[in-house]
Amino acid sequence: MLKVENLNVHYGNIHAIKDLNIEINKGEIICLIGANGAGKTSTLHSISKLIIPSSGKMFFEGEEITNLSTTEIVKRGLIQVPEGRRVFANLTVLENLELGAYLKTNKKEVEKDMEKVFNRFPRLYERKTQLAGTLSGGEQQMLAMGRALMASPKLLLLDEPSMGLAPLLIQEVFNIVQEINKEMGITILIVEQNANMALKISDRAYILETGNIIKSGNAKNLLHDEAVREAYLG
Template identity: 55%
Template sequence: MLEIKNLHVYYGGIHALHGISLRVPDGKIVTLLGANGAGKSSTLRTIAGLVKANEGSITFDGQNLLGLKSFEVLRRGIALVPEGRRVFVNLTVRENLILGAYTRNDKTEIRRSTEEIFAVFPRLEERINQPAGTLSGGEQQMLALGRALMSQPKLLMIDEPSLGLAPVLSQGVLKKLKEINQNKGQTILLIEQNARAAMSIADYAYILETGKIVLEGEAEVLSKDDQVRKSYLGVH
């Protein structure tokens, strides 16, 4: 389980996170919601070791993560799919997936993991020898997710998976995330611009405003709250 307590993060003179606290239980999907600049990406990047925390604590399975480098966080079992996918465009689908397993040495198991990724995302197997830069946006998002899963993470963190995708493609990606959670027991921490879609697959939700958590609760309950529906789900 991931647990954050009283986390403060500054970018220069900007106070990005104001003492947030949250939990991601094993086997659950937790979503962070809020407007641009609310602190969602800063939270994920701090967990991943890409941004330094100024105060507070982050523990995962009882072990402290603060001060670890990003590759050390990955070795602890936390993988980040960054906003914008960031696949290696000049490498093939196969090469991108293999790079996702760079912390592993078990070649037989790596091959098995690749087959599991293809079972979840059959389109990737069809494109296995294509450069990632020739894939569509939806296919690149599948590849970014597959690459992260190749590290066999205990916790998969995903930043805006549907960004730039057509609605039908974004729905397909989120549906796949729910399937991975249900079939594999994969724990997921999700940032998603489509709050309604995120709430539909999440177990629990936190709502951030200007670096503070202003509301939290079971996603199904929050999605029926009138204020949440008006402010975040576009329902009037």
């Protein structure tokens, strides 16, 4: 579904991503784990074209997307939920969700998608007229995910969805990620510092260290890999 070949990213003299190769098959949950500064977010931003890579190629559903704009990437169903949620604090829950569907022109389709989001996140329905900035951290994460679902993603890129959340909410967010994958058939690439939880729900994983993929494979196998446990699972 998504293939990234020999991706390189530079920030001035800093070589942040070095000849990175990843492949994601339809229906999978793939996690990208690594320490702070490993290049996880840079990888997602390169795929979304929020930053322009120095070199490399990217293919989505067989089409080369290397030189497409962010808008064109979104049109093809490749949607990112940013780190830190980034909801529009001064807009209501409903307005935030409507912005997720800004490329859609069919009102009935938008209404149908809105209904699906509210069924998935009943708390958002209860707070639909509330300003997003007044929601709890967990509710804002649900709103950010709901907003992404309004764009009808084929591949959902999740950047640190558990960041700053209480343990009970972290479990809930990971449950939601699994439901989105299994029940809605959406392929997911998740970047997470909570490596333990990410590996538990993923099919496969890539481990990133200073811009290099140092290990990849079946997520459950990596979860029990002694070197991985020591380095990332505590």
